[in-house]
Amino acid sequence: MKAEELVKDIPIFIDFIPRGAKIRPGIIPETKKFIVIHNTGNYISYCDAKWHNEYIHKQACSEKPREASWHFSVDDREIWQHIPEEESAWHASDGGYGDGNLYGIGIEICVNGFPGVYSGEEYAAWEKVFLKACDNASILTASLMKKYSIGMEGVKQHFDFAPDRKNCPMQMRYAKENNTFSRENGTIFNRFLKKTKGYLENET
């Protein structure tokens, strides 16, 4: 499939799951308020953005799909879009912590190749690639923020909406300074916010 759009030289492949699929509810809210950041949780090396596009298409065709859907999958090279961002999807929750599904645009950042630990040579090699994926997600996030007039306060973690306080985006929420997971001190999440802000301010 050919890249149909480019955001700052990153190809975006647009391949929507079919209308009417259970995991594409087709609800269009009056506005979009949030960009909701996730990490995929699939550590196998081939589970990149393209793989997640194939995965969500298979789910869309399944009679009993896993009840999950999101708008974009991002890796260190490509962005794949599965659902028009105007529509709602099932990646956060609509509940006591806010309407993340209804008003959110869900971005899954691929963690393929994650070695399962947060130190050592293997981690360092993986992190280099993962930071590139996060930078690609920053560029995408900044462009969506401009399109939908969303401020920095609208950039959320899945954790923010999850009734079970899910540790997502896990690898971004890892705080190196005290070897724990954190809402406010995630090393890579804070770097992501800083980069996103930078792209937002420099692109105007």
Ligand SMILES: [Zn+2]
């Ligand atoms: Zn998530």
